Amino acid sequence: xxxxxxxxxxxALLNGExxxxxxxxxxxxxxxxxxxxYNAFVTILEDIESKDVNENLLxxxxxxxxxxxxxxxxxxxxxxxxxxxxxxxxDATAIxxxxxxxxxxxxxxxxxxxxxxxxxxxxxxxxxxxxxDKTRMCAGSSSGSACAVASGAVSFALxxxxxxxxxxxxxxxxxxGYKPTYGMISRYGLFPFASSLDTCGVLTRSVExxxxxxxxxxxxxxxxxxxxxxxxMELYNNLSDNVKSKKLFYINELVExxxxxxxxxxxxxxxxxxxxxxxxxxxxGMSVEGVSIDxxxxxxxxxxxxxxxxxEATSNMSNxxxxxxxxxxxxxxxxxxxxxxxxxxxxxxxKRRFIIGSYVLQKENQERYFINAQRVxxxxxxxxxxxxxxxxxxxxxxxxxxxxxxxxxLDMLDESTSxxxxxxxxxNFGGFPSITIPNGFINNLPVGVNITGNCYNDxxxxxxxxxxxxxxxxxxQIAREVNHE
Amino acid sequence: xxxxxxxIKKLADLLLIGLTDEETKMVLDEFDIIDKNxxxxxxxxxxxxxxxxxxxxxxxxxxxxxxKVEESCTLEELLSNSDNNDGAAVVLxxxxx
Numbered sequence: 001x002x003x004x005x006x007x008x009x010x011x012a013l014l015n016g017e018x019x020x021x022x023x024x025x026x027x028x029x030x031x032x033x034x035x036x037x038y039n040a041f042v043t044i045l046e047d048i049e050s051k052d053v054n055e056n057l058l059x060x061x062x063x064x065x066x067x068x069x070x071x072x073x074x075x076x077x078x079x080x081x082x083x084x085x086x087x088x089x090x091d092a093t094a095i096x097x098x099x100x101x102x103x104x105x106x107x108x109x110x111x112x113x114x115x116x117x118x119x120x121x122x123x124x125x126x127x128x129x130x131x132x133d134k135t136r137m138c139a140g141s142s143s144g145s146a147c148a149v150a151s152g153a154v155s156f157a158l159x160x161x162x163x164x165x166x167x168x169x170x171x172x173x174x175x176x177g178y179k180p181t182y183g184m185i186s187r188y189g190l191f192p193f194a195s196s197l198d199t200c201g202v203l204t205r206s207v208e209x210x211x212x213x214x215x216x217x218x219x220x221x222x223x224x225x226x227x228x229x230x231x232x233m234e235l236y237n238n239l240s241d242n243v244k245s246k247k248l249f250y251i252n253e254l255v256e257x258x259x260x261x262x263x264x265x266x267x268x269x270x271x272x273x274x275x276x277x278x279x280x281x282x283x284x285g286m287s288v289e290g291v292s293i294d295x296x297x298x299x300x301x302x303x304x305x306x307x308x309x310x311x312e313a314t315s316n317m318s319n320x321x322x323x324x325x326x327x328x329x330x331x332x333x334x335x336x337x338x339x340x341x342x343x344x345x346x347x348x349x350x351k352r353r354f355i356i357g358s359y360v361l362q363k364e365n366q367e368r369y370f371i372n373a374q375r376v377x378x379x380x381x382x383x384x385x386x387x388x389x390x391x392x393x394x395x396x397x398x399x400x401x402x403x404x405x406x407x408x409x410l411d412m413l414d415e416s417t418s419x420x421x422x423x424x425x426x427x428n429f430g431g432f433p434s435i436t437i438p439n440g441f442i443n444n445l446p447v448g449v450n451i452t453g454n455c456y457n458d459x460x461x462x463x464x465x466x467x468x469x470x471x472x473x474x475x476x477q478i479a480r481e482v483n484h485e
Numbered sequence: 486x487x488x489x490x491x492x493i494k495k496l497a498d499l500l501l502i503g504l505t506d507e508e509t510k511m512v513l514d515e516f517d518i519i520d521k522n523x524x525x526x527x528x529x530x531x532x533x534x535x536x537x538x539x540x541x542x543x544x545x546x547x548x549x550x551x552x553k554v555e556e557s558c559t560l561e562e563l564l565s566n567s568d569n570n571d572g573a574a575v576v577l578x579x580x581x582x
Contacts, residue, residue, distance in 0.1 A: 086566065087565075087566045088566070089558050089562045089563055089565060089566060090558060182541035182542055183541075183542055183545065196539060196540045196541055197541065222550040225547050225548070225549070225550070226540075226542070226545065226547070228542075228545070294529075296525055296526075296528055296529050297529065299522065299525055300522050300523075300525050300526045300529075302522070303518070303519045303522035303523060304522075304526075306515075306519055307519065307523070314500075323577050323578060323580070328578065334578050334579065334580040335501065337578055338501045339501040339502070339503060342500070342501055342502045342503075343502055343503035346502065348505075348507075348508050348511065351497075351502050351504060351508055351512075352508065352511055352512050352515060354500055354502060355493055355496050355497060355500070355502070355504075355512050356512065356515070356516060356519070358496050358499065358500055359488065359492070359496055359516070368523060368527075369519075369523055371537050372523060372526045372527070372532060373523075373526070374537030374538050374539060375526075375532055375533075375535040375536075375537050375538070376526055376529070376532075377537075377538040378535055378536060378537065378538035379529070379535060381538060428541065429538075429541070430541060431541030431542045455542060
């Protein structure tokens with residue numbers, strides 16, 4: 001039952017086909033099975049009370065939350081050894097909003113440590129494996145949430161997205177990943193990574209489910225002054241597949257085969273699938289055009305993201321001293337205690353992020369790195385906003401092919417990093433609403449397509465995704481593991 | 486480029502983070518790429534005249550919440566996740582004087 005859509009489960013609960021108790025028990029059993037195969041969870045809760053089922057679509061329905069959401073009296077580790085025993089005394093606003101809808105938290109999912117990776121391999125509980133192919137990554141950082149939804153353990157799981165941390169894992173796992181406009185969902189209680197980019201969101205198996213869940217999560221919050229009043233947005237009630245005359249654009253430089261002289265067969269196939277999706281958009285009555293962006297700006301984007309996110313992360317994580325949270329060491333003085341805590345607690349990835357962040361924030365380096373990165377952030381955001389004056393949304397492939405093999409999981413910026421592979425970061429630079437849906441397969445492994453629109457135009461973005469989803473056979477799909485024998 | 490192994494060690498010391506030789510090399514390699522890409526930013530015409538963007542919605546109108554006392558966590562709840570407390574405060578290692 002956990003593998004059904006939210007509406008199907010709700011109907012089954014209402015007509016007595018299943019009780020909330022039975023649903024929760026099924027969910028816990030299934031989550032344990034999924035965990036033994038793919039290592040998707042940090043915590044699977046026991047002794048959970050069932051909830052009354054009412055007219056609210058989420059009442060009585062189990063869900064999972066990424067382990068960087070604070071959950072009262074429930075372990076919340078951020079998948080870091082430095083917080084391995086941390087139990088918050090309050091709930092994140094997004095979590096308490098879901099509780100008010102009657103949804104039932106049953107598990108916390110593994111993630112790249114503090115959300116700072118893109119592979120799903122740096123959690124303190126180990127590597128999360130892709131449920132389509134255990135030799136491959138889920139991507140990250142919402143790796144466990146993507147795995148939990150794709151494997152059918154839950155119908156929805158909360159994620160967070162600073163660069164593409166919801167939308168890339170969604171593509172690699174063949175599901176839907178929705179990052180709303182910045183400020184639509186409160187970040188209160190979300191462990192901060194890079195506050196000007198961090199966005200709460202959800203992973204589901206359909207656009208409809210994503211709309212239902214975000215309707216329940218969102219809202220103005222006095223505890224997060226960056227939230228805006230979205231009470232006039234009813235995403236689920238206003239879902240429509242009538243997208244005739246909508247205008248889409250894509251970035252020529254990033255999706256034209258001739259711009260990749262050493263293109264792999266896999267990437268070639270991915271671009272073909274993308275072009276097929278563009279044809280489907282046209283059949284739905286939308287127009288699609290390619291636009292151009294200065295290559296100097298495009299090529300700078302991955303480094304702009306690293307500079308900005310590392311700088312903000314270094315500032316945000318200064319409270320990880322080993323005194324306030326986490327296991328303290330036996331050293332004699334506080335400096336040694338703090339050094340032991342950080343050296344032994346942080347993974348290599350996090351240490352690298354902090355060194356780079358610290359360097360770019362040094363007074364003598366700020367102008368060259370940090371301030372210039374902020375300038376490029378404005379340039380690309382303004383370029384996107386100019387496009388949105390003429391077009392309703394951008395459509396782009398997610399990544400460059402299927403989920404990567406785990407032996408290619410170093411998560412280091414390297415010179416071969418394709419701008420396309422990191423391009424969804426533009427959605428965070430501008431705070432734009434952005435959703436990934438599955439749009440095809442290469443060698444039995446899923447790939448995704450992304451729709452990104454202007455700020456506050458979430459409904460339009462969802463409707464375009466909803467219409468496209470309706471003409472492709474991937475809605476509500478559950479991972480079918482490939483056989484290597 | 487002045488991002489050297491020595492510089493990394495100094496930064497790591499400031500951050501109170503110990504690095505292995507392998508981790509130091511990884512930072513150096515990664516930063517080399519960032520530096521080249523940042524050079525590309527400087528090729529963008531009139532880059533210095535662009536107003537830096539510090540936030541996703543920088544045209545956003547922030548409203549401060551009203552300054553009134555609201556219900557908060559109890560002391561028991563606040564102390565419930567600490568390993569060492571005296572019933573009123575969390576006991577920490579000495580960090581001053």
